[in-house]
Amino acid sequence: MPMAASEIEAMIKAALPDALVEITDLAGDGDHYAARVVSETFRGLPRVRQHQRVYEALGGRMGGVLHALQLTTATPD
Template structure:
């Protein structure tokens, strides 16, 4: 089962309601996302990305996950 860009954005928006979020990808298995959120301030890149993966609620878990690959950019606002 594939996941669409809007579905991915909706999942991220649940955890990061005030974030700037951009999701790209059309094959449903390989996507990229940029998440810019104030909650990332003071966190290192690994901590930021872990927060995003947690927001995905298992959509990338295991070989049968709905999303196979996610190129992820995270940061706090400038």
């Protein structure tokens, strides 16, 4: 069963409360999303670790319930 964009956003915000999260359904199928996550908690972390923090927030759903997530992370300007 596909994940709703609102569920992805809620899970990320629960783990990263200060995050600005934008989710886009790339294929209209609830399986292929793009996410842009901006959080102060990413400051000083390498990009790989930033992405790991987001994947951790999704609680192991990547590759299963959530098939694909094109991820962009950043710190606030």
